[in-house]
Amino acid sequence: MENEILIDNALKSELSALYLAEGRHYHDLAHIEAMLALAHDYRGLLADPEAVEAAIWFHDAIYDSKAKDNEAQSAALAEERLAGRADPERLSRITAMILATATHQLPRIDDAAAARDASLFLDMDLSVLGAAPDAFDAYERAVRREYDWVEEPLWRAGRAAVLKTFLARPHIFHTQEFRRRFEPRAKRNLARSLAALESG
Structure with missing residues (x-):
C-alpha cells in the first residue's frame, strides 16, 4: 500500500485545473511547484514522501478568500480522491497535514516520524x-x-x-x-x- 502512487497523472491534471482557476494569484500552481521542489530537496528527511507530496497537492485545492473552511474542504477532497489509494491511517495523516495549514500549528500526531513529516510540510508551506x-x-x-x-x-x-x-x-x-x-x-x-x- 505504501508503495502505491498516490498522485497519478490524471489526479495531477484534475488538481492543476483547480490551481489554475481565475482569482488565484498566490495559492496557485506555482506555489504547489515551489513546495514540491522543497519536498524533493528534503526528501531524505521524510518518512513518507508520497504522503507529503499528496498533502502538498491537495492542501489549497479548494480556495476561496471569502470562505472560512478551505482547509476542511481541501481535506475532504483528499479523502474522497485518495480513498482506495491510501489506507485509512495514511489518509488520516495526509488530512491532518492539510487541516494544520489553517493555523500552521503542529497537529497532534503520536507517531514521531509522521509528526516530523508534518513539521517539514508546514515549514515548506511557509517558506515564502x-x-x-x-x-x-x-x-x-x-x-x-x-x-x-x-x-x-x-x-x-x-x-x-x-x-x-x-x-x-x-x-x-x-x-x-x-x-x-x-x-x-x-x-x-x-x-x-x-x-x-x-x-x-
Whole structure:
C-alpha cells in the first residue's frame, strides 16, 4: 500500500485545473511547484514522501478568500480522491497535514516520524516568508490581489494581525533545517511588512 502512487497523472491534471482557476494569484500552481521542489530537496528527511507530496497537492485545492473552511474542504477532497489509494491511517495523516495549514500549528500526531513529516510540510508551506525581499514582496502583492474585495483599512488591520501572530511565536518554523535556512530573513520580511502596514 505504501508503495502505491498516490498522485497519478490524471489526479495531477484534475488538481492543476483547480490551481489554475481565475482569482488565484498566490495559492496557485506555482506555489504547489515551489513546495514540491522543497519536498524533493528534503526528501531524505521524510518518512513518507508520497504522503507529503499528496498533502502538498491537495492542501489549497479548494480556495476561496471569502470562505472560512478551505482547509476542511481541501481535506475532504483528499479523502474522497485518495480513498482506495491510501489506507485509512495514511489518509488520516495526509488530512491532518492539510487541516494544520489553517493555523500552521503542529497537529497532534503520536507517531514521531509522521509528526516530523508534518513539521517539514508546514515549514515548506511557509517558506515564502523567508524568501528574498523582492520575492516576498511579490507574494504579499499576490495575496492582496486574492483579497481585493477587502477595503484597504480592513486589509491593513487584518494582515497586520496575522503577521504579528507569526512574529510573536518563539519560532516561525518548526524544524531546525528551515529555521537555519529561512527564519532570520522571515523575521526581517515580516517586520518590514508590518511596519509598512501600520504606517499606512
